[in-house]
Structure formats: C-alpha cells, structure tokens
Amino acid sequence: MIKLHRTMNMRGLSCVLVALFGLSTAYRLSGDVVPEHYKLDIVTNLGDENDKFEFQGKVAIQATCVSATRNVTLHSKNLHLAENEIQVKDLNGGGTEAIEGFEYDKENEFFMVLLKEPLADGKKYEILIPFQGKLEDVLAGYYRSSFVDTNTKEKRYLATTQFEATDARRAFPCFDEPAMKSTFKISMGHTKKYSALSNMPVEQIEPMKEKQDWVWTHFENTVPMSTYLVAFIISDFGYESSRSSNNVTFKVWSRKDALNQVRFAGDVGPKTLDYFETYFDVDYPLPKQDMIAIPDFAAGAMENWGLITFRESRLLYDPEISSSSSQHQVASVIAHEMAHQWFGNLVTMKWWTDLWLNEGFATYMAGLAVHHIFPEWNSLEEESASNLLNVFGFDSLKTSHPVSVPVGHPREIDQIFDTIAYQKGSFLIRMMTLFLGEETFRMGVSNYLKKHKYGNAEQDDLWSSLTTEAHRSGFPKNLTVKTVMDTWTVQTGYPVIHVNRLYGQNALELKQERYYRDTIKPKSAGQCWWVPLSYTTATELQFNDTKPKIWLPCHNNVEIFEGFPKQDEWVIFNIRAAGLYRINYDEKNWQLLLDTLNSDKFESIPVLNRVQLIDDSSSLAWTGDLSYRIFFDLVKYLNREERYLPWKASLSNIGALNKRIKRTSTYGFFKVYLKELLEPIYEKVGALTLTKATKEKLDAVKHQTLIASWACRFGVSNCASEASRMFAEYMKNPTNTEIIPKDLRSVIFCNAIRRGAETEWEFLWQQYLKSNVATEKNSIMSALGCTREIWLLKRLLDFTLKDNSGIRKQDYSSVFTTVAGNDVGFYIAQRFLEENIKDIYKRLAPNTRRLSRYLSSLAGQMTSELEYDWFKNFTGKNEEYFKEAKQGVGQSLELIKVNIQWRNRHEKHLKCMLKKKEH
Template identity: 35%
Template sequence: MFRTALNRSFVHYYKKSAVTVRLVLNLFTMIEKKPFERLPKDVTPVNYKLRLKPDLLAFTFDGHEIVSLKVNKPTNKIVLNSIDISIKKATLTVGEKTEDAVVSYCMEDETATLGFAESVAAGDAKLCIDFEGELNDKMKGFYHSKYFTPDGEERYGAVTQFESTDARRAFPCWDEPALKATFDVTLVVPEDRVALSNMPVQVEKVLGDGCKEVHYLTTPIMSTYLLAFVVGEYDYVEGRSSDGVLIRVYTPVGKKEQGQFALEVAVKTLPFYKDYFGIGFPLPKSDLIAIADFAAGAMENWGLVTYRETALLIDQKNSSSATKQWVALVVGHELAHQWFGNLVTMEWWTHLWLNEGFASWIEYLCVDYCHPEFDIWTQFVSSDYMRALELDALHNSHPIEVPVGHPDEVDEIFDTISYSKGASVIRMLHEFLGDEFFKKGLNIYLNRFKYSNAFTEDLWAALEESSGQPVGRMMTTWTKQMGFPVVQVSQRQEGSKRIIMLKQEKFNADGSVDETDSSWYVPVSLCTASSPSTPVKKVLLLPEVKSVEVILDNVSAGEWVKVNPGTYGVYRTQYSADMLDTLLPAIKDKTLPPRDRLGLQNDVFALARAGKISSVEFLNVVKSFEQEDNYTVWNDLANNLDQLGKLLQYTDIDDAFRSFVCKLYQPIGEKMGWDPKENESHLDSLLRSLVVQCLAKSGDSKTITEAKKRFHSHCDGSCCLGADIRSPVYHTVLRDADEEVFDRVLKLHKEADLQEEKVRILRSLGSVKHDKLIQRCLQFAMSDEVRSQDTVFVIISATCSKLGRQMAWEFIKENWSELANRYSGGFLLSRLIMSTTYHFASNDMAKEVEGFFVDHPAPAAQRTIQQSCENIRLNATWRQRDESAIREWLAKNST
C-alpha cells in the first residue's frame, strides 16, 4: 500500500527535481531493508518482579527481574526487546530445572535472544535476568533529569518515559502493547529521595547504606509502555475525589502551591470520567508529577502521570490565562487515558489514534464541564479541527490508521492527524449519534475489552450496537483513507423553497482534482438566518452519490443559508459567490455564531491558498471582521493573516499588507486596552494578549511605545508586567532590540524561578531582527542555559522573519549532527524540521531542503520532510499566482 503511494509521488515530482528523485530512491532503499517482525508469541509474560537501583551520580542503574512466563509451545529460544541494556546473566527455570541462557543481540530489531541447549516444554516457567543500563540524557527510557534545590544546588533525579517503545531501555521485556502483564516494582534509592511508581507503596525499609528499598503493590495487567518510576525531591498537595480516590500533585520542593490548580481540575475530572464511562477509576491512587526534563507535554502512565512543569504548575501571580487553560486541557487529556488507553489499550500502534484522538476530544468535554467560561469548544475548532484540515490536505498526509512496523515508524504518527484529526472525527461522530448513544457505546466498549486490547473496529461495533447506525461503514471512510472532502454548495429559489445543491470531492491543498475515487459518508447540517444556531435540515452524503439536492421550506429570497453549523463536519465548504455574499453581513453583525464565523473565514482562506478562489476574496471576507470581539475568532483569523504575511515577506508589498492588518486590529485594540477591567472574562484576557501581539507585530507605533515603556518599568521593578501581556511585550521589545535590551531579556530568563516564565522568554528571543542578535539567539538555544526540551522552540522562534528563517535553517544544517543525536527518533526533531522550513516560498528552497535530507537521512522524520517540501512548493505557487492581485487590492484598500 505504501509502496504504491510512493510510486505515485515519484511520477508526480519526477519533472520537478532531480534531488527529489534521489530522495525517493533513498526511500525505496530504506523500504527494502529487512522486514520488521513483531515478537514471537511462543513465550509470553504473565508477571514481572522488577528491582532497579539507579545511581544518580554515575548515571547508571543495576537491575534484576524475575519474569513469570507462559510457554505456549516448545522452543529453544526466547526473543524479547532490549536496547542499551547489558544482560549480565539470564537463567530459565522450569520445574526443578534451571538452565543458563546464551545471549545475543539484534540492534536493528532492538531485541535480545536467549538461547537454550534444550527445547523448553509448553507450560509455566520463570526467567531471571541480571542486567545494567545507562540513565541516559535522551529523555526516553530510564533517564536522568537535572533540577535545582531551593538553595540553587544542582541535583539529578531518575525518570521514565516509555511510550512508545522505550521500556526496553530500562529492562528486557516484551515491549508491545498487546503483551500485557502485571508488575511488582522495587526501587532502591537514596534515603532522602521521593520514589514513586504506578501503585502505592506496600513496604519501605532502610538498608543502612544511605539507601532505602521501596516495594510497591502489584499493578493491574497492563502494557509495558505504561509502567513508570520517578526518583527525586518533591513536595505535593493532595485531595480526594468525590468517590474516594487519593490524588496528589507533586511539584519541585518549595512550590507545592503551584500544584493546587491542577489538583482542583483532577479532583473534578476523575468523577466526571467515572460518570461518563460508567466505570470507576481502576487504581487506588492517582499521582500527577512535574518533571524538569521532559520531551512531551505529558505521559499517561497508569496512576503516575508525568508532565512538563509548564503543563502542570500554575503560579497565581505569574501564570497566564493561556497556561491555566493549557494545564486544564492536559490534565483532562492524560486522565482520560486512564480508561481509554490504559484500561483498554490499542492492539498495536496502527491504532494509536484510539488513544490519542479520543483523549484529544474528551479533554475538551471535560474542561467544558470544569470551566464553562473558557468556551473551549469554540477554541477546539481553531486549535485542533483547523490544524488537522491544513495538514490532511497535503498529498503527503496519511490516514488516521496507518500501518506501523519498526519502532522508527511509531514516533512519526504522534502527529496532528492522530491527535487532532482523530479528535475531530470523534467529535463529528458524537454529534451525529447524540450523547446518549455515544456514552452507551463507550460503556459497552470499555467493559468488553477492559484489561485487554482492542482494534478500531471494536469501538465502531460497540457504537453501532448502542445506536443502530452504520458506524463501521461510515467511519472507515474517515480512518482508513487520508484526506477529507470539500462540499461545494450552490442554490436556487423556487417560491418559498430554497433548493440547496451539495457535491463532495476530495480537497487538496494544491487545488488539484483528485484522480482517485476518494469519497466519504459526510454528515451535512444546514441552518438559516431565522435559525442560526439550530440545524433546520440534516443529510448524510454517501460515497457512491457525489451530489444531492436538499429542499428547505419557508426560506425567503435573500435569507442566508449556512452549511455545517457549529463546524462539526470534517470538511471544507465552498459556497457559490451569491451564497457567500449573503453571509458577509451576518459576520459583520455577528448574527452568525462564533464557530461559524471562524469556520467560514478559515474555509475561504484554505480555498484561496489552494487556488480554488483568489486571495482577494479572502481579504474581502476579512474586512467583514472589523467589529469582531470574540477571542477565538480573532485568534484563528490572526493565524491566517500571519501565514499570508509570512508569504508576502518575500515580496515588495510586505509593508502595505502590515499596514492593512494594523488598521484591522486597531478598533479591538482600543476596546481592550492594556489593563484588565473589573470582572472581565477569561477570554478577554486571552484577547488582550493576542491583540497587543498583533498590533505590535504589524507596526502600530502606539503599541510599540507602550510595550517598551512597560518593559522598562518591569525590569527596574517599578511596575510588574501582568502575566497575560508578558509574552507580547517580550516579543515587541525584542523586535527592535539592540545588544543592551537583548542582554536585559537574558537576565530576566536567568533570574526567573518559574519554568513558564523561562519558556515565555525563550520563545520570544528569536523575534530580534539584526543578524548578530539572531545568531546569538541560535547559539544560546544550544547552550547549557537552555534545557534540551526547549532548544527546539528557541530555534523555531527565529523563523518569524525572512532573515531569521534563513539563518535558522543554516544553523540547523551546521549543527545537524548534534541535533539529530539529541532528538533521534522523537517528535521534537520532526517539529524542528517542519517549523523552520514551512514558510519558505521558492522551489529552489524545496530542492535545497530535500537535498540536505538525502545526504543526512532522518528516517523517523521522513514524512515530515516530505510534508514540509510540499508546503514550500505550495507557498511558491501561491505567491506567484496571487501576488499581483493582492498588490492591486492593497492599493485600493489602503485608506
């Protein structure tokens, strides 16, 4: 299947670039390597008795395990996963007989094979292994994490991150999600350190050598990637949910009050999920812990969820409203996994989206319950739904369900498709079925497969059983093929009836007509001016019927009709010109609800970028938002204007465009002002931050002057910047910074005690314009003053300008060996590649990026490289097609 798609890509790009040909041939070479095979099932684990002793000075660990096995058929060898582990001795006991194993390794497959002189009979057996390993600095497996005591002393802890395939770096194991077992964990650690694992402590005893031995209760049957241990120094706050589960939030020493907000969210969340799923939380305790060095945002280890500090800790004075909202979402996401992913686990990584797509949907449901003032579902449309459509329109996208083999392939699908598109199709299905049937189906699914594994089809079957709808047939069109449709809409009036014509075809980011027969079951709703919030008609477009007519009764001539109210359906909508014109007044007077205003402009922007309409039509729609006052609508519009602005940096109309954008933002800027108003909403706080950022970036002199004034008052201690405006102020002053200002910002970073503040500054550094300061920013990113987890985002911050983008790319090429070594096999490398190259806008740059990665292969980021190069070519075509029309439009609309 993949090989066929590759052949199509080869033909498509053959004439464009000899470098691309080399890239594709390189891919074929990669594919021809030894086929990946999953572990044999002739021997499977039942229970691991695991004892680990980490050395926090030498960064090594000693381990011993006794694995209770089920020998399913006679064999003379045992194959299990192991990498970066030295097995000192391995013995197998069957009955009264014990035999030493001969150990061999396969680095490519990340396995160890234990060979025996005689065949082992089917039945029960015990495998004993003594081993040692390294507490690495890669933020995966069993690794060390640096932190500082309240007195500033440097210390190290030991932390795990096993998803997806890194438990094998901590102990030899059957490291596949379907090969579940129970675990009895014992940790030997310094006496003065906190030691945590998935379960509560059963026995703790002092050993007399400055160490203690901590033994934990047996876990439920679970996958290896969910096992966890943390050793370090922590404070905590605790509470109990209404159903009696003990919840603790662990924080750095002296900062336990920063865990209070996350604790409040968790205490509400566990009972919410218990009610929604119809199953209580399966463990006796739930720990949430902030880790100093952590590659991902968080990890759902069963009963011991690990987080970046910025995803868990809230300082009431210094944390922004955006961070508070982020913490609520991440807590909701990870606790959802305790059922959906941990209790019931995907059978193999192909079904990863069952974990991540579902959790990415229900986190919003949970936060909407805990904090309805966030209007979080409108934000979902901008932050997840639209991001998914943008990526999935590429020819180099992938289906939600993508075949996965070798571990190198797993990390690459932890992406927007698995998370955000997965969440979007779940949201669409939930709306289609209704909450009652959806909840009932989830309860069937979770009870049927609890403590075991499931396939995507198992979820569809349960939802089909609860609802009576053809869920499997419908949803297969969304999960097994990539992409989505554009629904083309036109109309005619017949008396008091409005006849709406609907036609679906695959939407491609380059505007091409798809040669395949891609089509979907598309649930389409329609609303009218007289019923703007409630659909007046619902239809299901069928794959085999590409176009239909829908009759709406009692719709007068001139009354607007809107498709996809609430923006639930995962598709673009392209209206006929007359239909779009009737909708613009509803944007201006805001009779069209926020999600529909947002969805309408985003569809028009995507159609313009694809060349289906002119970018001038998008700019005409933008003018309808002059009186907009909704944060999320502004945020999405600002993202699209910023993307167009980055394209126009490569033209001579950059200044004219920024002037237009500046005038657009000025009315809302005057309304919001700089300082919070009494009893203002959470969304107003977010909107103020956004508008200050946008006005300053577009060159508004008043905003820039005020930002500099407030920055200097903040630095001299006379007036502290509010948390919500710190980020836009830092960006603004850095944009015009000289060496002195840059040094003052670095001083703020050095003095900051809150990780959120450090990250806020780091992500602003690249706003500088001068080449010397850009180079300082990039060099600082690789210094010891920046945690490895944050380096990527400092480099990315430089890409906001044309010069910075080019310098960041040159910096990546010069430092590729170190960057690839740091982030090999992880999503951070893919993020770095995409974010630093996405906004280039010439075919020559596409060839250069391709050529570099032909000579410097990055297998785990291969799809990302293809997506990035496709984006660069799209930008080049977009600029060439629309530059003159935009220039003419700006000349007419500059006053």
C-alpha cells in the same frame, strides 16, 4: 430521504494502504511466549557511589508458552545483560531449561534466548535476566534529570522514566508491545536521602542489607498493563496531597522550591477523575494517583498509570506569575492525562496503528472535563475551533496520513504523535457525538470500556459498541458506525462539499471531493466519505440542531436535493462546525452570506459558523476555487466583530499570507492593510491594560493578548511604544509583578526586545536564568527570539549546542522555531541548521523526530524554486540524520511546493488588490 449507493470497499483500501506503506511483520514479537507477571528489582545510583549515574537490576518474567518454540524473544536496548546468569525455569516442576546461546537483533531491538529443547505449549516458565545500564540525560527510557535548588544553589539529580512508545526496553528486558499486558511487582533500591515512586502505592520500605544507608522501596502489585505505562522515579521531591470523592489519594510532586505552584493541579486532578468516573460509569481502579513535574521532559506529559509525569510548565501554576492561558493549558493537560487512565491504560490499542484511540479520545474528553469544571472559561468552543483549523491545515497535504495509520518498524511510531492522532481524532469523536447524540455515544463508549477493560482493542471494537447503541436510538438500520467512520479514519484527508444552488428549482446539487492545498491533484484520487450534512437557512436560523438532515453517501456522483430556500436567502451547511468538511457555495450564496455578515445581523450566524466561513473562504481562495475578493470582502465585517474566535481564525489565515509575502515587495501594502484592519479592534479590546471584566473571562483575555500582539508588531496606535515604556519600568523594579499584567507579558516582552538592544536582551536573559516558574521561562524564551540584533539571535541558537547554558534539551526545537519565525532570524536559523545538523542530531537523540519542527519552521516561509532546491539538497545530503523524521521531510517539501504555487498564482493579484485598498 437518503439515497443509498454502492460504497467503496474499506477493507480493500486498508490492504492497499498496507501495500503502499510497505509493511512487514519482522519487527513484531511472534507471540509464542506471552508474559503474565514481572518481578522487577532495580538499584539506582544517582552519583552516590563513585560519581557514577547508573542502574542495575534483575527481572523475573513469568510467561506462558502458547506455541512450542526454542526461541524466547523479547526486547532490550542499550542494556548490558549478564548472559552467564540468565535462566529459563519450568514453573511446572521441570527444572531449568538448557540454554544453547543468545542472539541480538539491533535493527529490531530483539534479544533472543536460544534453547536446546523447545518450550512446551501451554506450560508456564520464568525468564530471569540480570541487567545494568547507564542513567543518561537522553529524555527516554530510564534517564536522569537535574535542577539547581533556588534556595541552596546546589545541583540536584533525579532518575525518571519515559517509556512511550518503545523505550521500556531501555530500562529492563521486556516484551515491549502494547498487547503484551502483564502485572508488575516493582522494587526500587536507593539511598535514604531519596524517595521512590511507581505506579502503585508503597507496600514496604526496608534497609538494604548489603549497603549502609540504602533502602529497598517495594510497591504493591499492579493491575494488568502494557510496558509503556510502567513508571518509576527516584527523587528528593516534596508533595501536596488531596482526595477524589471516591477516596483516591492524589499527590502532586515537584522540586521542593516549587511546591507553591502545585495547588491548582491538586484541585483539578481529583475533579477530573470524578467527572470521568461518572461519564464512563467505570471506576478508577487504582487507590492513588501521583502527578509529578519533571525538570527535563521531552513530551508535554505521560499518562503512566497511577504516576503521571509532566513537564513543569504543564503541571505547575503560579497564580501571581503564570498567565490565564497557562492555567488553561495546565488544566487541559491534566484532564488529557486523566482521560488516558481509561482510554489507553484500562483499554489499550492492540498496536500503534490505533494510537488515535488513545490520543484522540484523551484530547476530546479533556475538553469536556475542563468545560465541566470551568464553564466560565467557555473553552469547549475554542477547543472545537482550534482542532478544526489545525486539522484543515495539516490534513490538506498529500503527505498527511490516515487516523488509523499502518505502522511498520517501531522507529516510525513517534512520527504519528501529531495533529492527526490528537486533533483530527478528537474532532472525529466530536462529530460522532453530534450525529449519534451524546447519550448514545456515552453509553456506547461505556460499554466498550467495560467489555475490554484490562485488555486491548481495535477501532472496530469501538464501532461495534457504538453501532449497538446507535441502532437502539434511531440511527438508520442500514448504516453502521463502521461504514460511516471507516471513510474518515482509514483514508487520508477530508472533503470539500461543493454546494451549487439551483435557484429556479428551490433545489441544490452537492458534490464532494478531497480538499488538497496542492492545486495539482492526483488523477486517481477517487476518495469519498459518508458526510453528515446539517444546514439551515436565513429564514429558519436553526443553529441549535447539529444532527444531520442529509447523509451524503460515499460515491463520486452529483446528488440533487430539493426543498431549499428561495433565491433571495442564504443557506449554511455544517451547523456549528459539526462535521469535518469544508463548504464551497456558489458565488450568489457567498454574496448573500457576505451581505449578512457586513450588516448588523452578523451575529445571527453563530461564532463557529463565522469561523468556518472565514477559514473556508481563505483556503478555497488559496487553491483558486474562490476569488480572494470574497475572502477580503468577508473579513471587512471584522470592524463589527468583538468575539475572540473569528479574530483568531482571521488572523491565522492572514498570518499565513504574512509568512508567504513578508520577504516580497508586496509586504509594504500588506502592512498598511493590516494596520487599518487592527486599529478599531485595538482601541476596543487590545490596549496594554486589563480591566477586571476582562480578567474574569478567559476568551476575553486571549482576545486582548492576540490583538495586542498583532497591533504592536504592525505599529498600531501607541502599542509598541507603550510596551517599551512598561518594560523600562519593569527593568527598574523586576520584583514588582504589578507593573506588567501577567497575561500581557509575552506581548510586552517581545515588543520591548524587538525595539530594544543588547541591554534589554541581556536583562531579560538574566530574568530567564533566575526564574523559578516554568511558564514564565517559556514566555521569556519566546521573547528573546524577537530581537532584531543578528548576533543575539545567533547567540541564542548557539546556547542550544552548549551544556549548562541554561536552556534545557527539551526546549531546543522551541528556541529554533522562535528564531526562525523572526523576520531577521529566518536566514540565521537556516544557516545554523545547515552548519550544525550533525551536532543538533546528536543533542536531540533519541528524540530525533523533533528535527521535523526545525524543518517545518523554515519550510513554511520558503516560496521560491531556489529555496525548494536548497531544502531538497540539504535533507537529501543529510538523509542519515532525518531517517526518523522522513514524514516531516516530505511534509515540509510539499509545504514549500504549495507556497511556490500560491506565489506564482496569487502574489501579483494580491498586490493589485492591496494597492487599490490603499488608495
């Protein structure tokens, strides 16, 4: 029986959030003029004339005036507009409108055409604007990328686009908001030696009359779409093609010297499209789907409709060199971008507030698709566990933000492409699927897509479709999906459910509160959630039923429930981690669970529940809500555990401790403890060879790699010396790919470089420069940051400040992160950032939100008041460079603060515990 109580007013909460975020609508288009069709002609010069990299073109925008206005406002950034040629034509036969002047609003990136007479309500007009711009290497808008052909050693160029979120305006004047959907007729002018790609198939290629050896490539009209999904590329790439079962043509494009790496993508792409067409019961609406690997690309991939762009490491796969984890990542990213063709492209959020409707759904659906295509990988369980652990960590900060987040100025948009939009959004969708039932959820989503196709929607539109289906299938009539889910998407954080067993009464009391990592909790928090509670007992062991047995309503009082087991058997809540909440049991129930885990019956508790018990006990100990004794007693059971995910959860939490104490006197005892913990499992699964049985199981490969990495680092058995031996053999014969198993290269490279000197480092750096496989280059780059030679770490960082060093702009932050994570490199990275912040900022522009990664990689290891003061002073003194990473600054400061709290509260106690274990 469910007891209903008065719930919080979520509309009121939303208003409060808007007030807190200080939103204004000055940055938004007025909507007086609405575009319907763009005719876009662009001529691209890739150094072919006068060694210049530039483009020029004209756009004719057909639009309707929906409210009389003398001001036609659209977006433009870093473009030169030919003002004397701009025209506004009346398409109803009224001639050309008289223009009074023009205005530019740089803050909001507006270009305004001021008319002498107002446009008439309901009439159609054409806005004609000639423009030109530079093809810079800024990884945003319409920009240039380059590569050196491994066969000819010739440097080649391409021109490509990246428009999400607000960079279409860098390529052509437009109404650059997601709700301003239009059709597009695109024509690209270029020399004959290149080919052109865009969202739609090529309609015609014709000679350019005014330029010899130049051509126009004309593309078919697009379907209605947002400007951020427009894409066009000029390159000399090659491709391989395939088809979906619905006869959609797939082409995977890459540098011609990397075409041997596209076959896997060509196989996965059509299969994911087939899966989504069946799942959504909505056909893919375009006749083709191109996927292309871009050498310089800021994001992982971009879902442009019909022309998906990728980093090379996210699309290309070499079966001889790329690891199994890389193969999984390539499949996942392809599936993620294909899911966007429905969630994001076919139905688009009205404004960036509901970005999670794009990214959360794409993340969730990608997991389903990959599991469908490769069930032997067992990847869906890992996807759930990884999302849970990531969200539990990030969303425990006061400086986190809601899933449906109020967004102000467009420069704030990039900051919300984070764990909350992707992983939390995905996990909440999984939670809905489990409490509604998969078929109910699928039907609701299908109806939502059909109702809003080619249009825009908000999360309330999704809630409406899901509620309709839910009430047909038995969901409580007095509940709506909106009532439940607004508590999860409109407010920040997640709850911890305190379970207090009333043993004499066979009952328990439940209380919810928001979980904070900061032990100084806000006095006026007052947050609550509608929580779907599933559970089972030691006698029942019903771990297959994830539907809620109880709904804990949204209020702040204690709830008492009867009918629970006797005092000698445990109860577990949140079956298979079906909901986004932590659970803190009373001490006796924890002990009952410990007794089972530390017995031969530990596998009676499923893997995902073992993962949650590990993570909850660690995190609750962090805040002082549970004794660290329980966490360390719990992980004793790992001497029996041979599954990957519980070890991943354990080492993730132990790694958090490692970061906070590795520069303290406690560390020696901690290293001894870790070595003893790892030795048994290393002998079972971690040795630096791969058996045939291991190779065939992705989770087994990942488990072995994880254990080997930790074992080599902490001196377990012969791990480190064996890594050095294998690397020495590899140095003698680097063309022999059999010497080092491809799935263990990252481990062996890192440990050999850590134990080696300049000779090993220089050899691997040359291998990095020679490699033609992006996934291999990533592994090598991470390994180069493992050296303990201070000058080599500084050299690696300095490479990120030099053109043509061999390190691409997209990888600068990754280089910094790997150096900062090195025990020796932390101080080098800190000083490097302090001394070079201006140059780093300039080289990252316009993707300066990536500075958040620089900050967080340092902040996670800072544990003293002195370090907090340094960080605060540094970011304050350089505020101008962090204006687009303000959220990252706040989160990093909070992270240091909670690290200080942890050290003050727990370090001495932890040292005593580890000392006792040693003796």
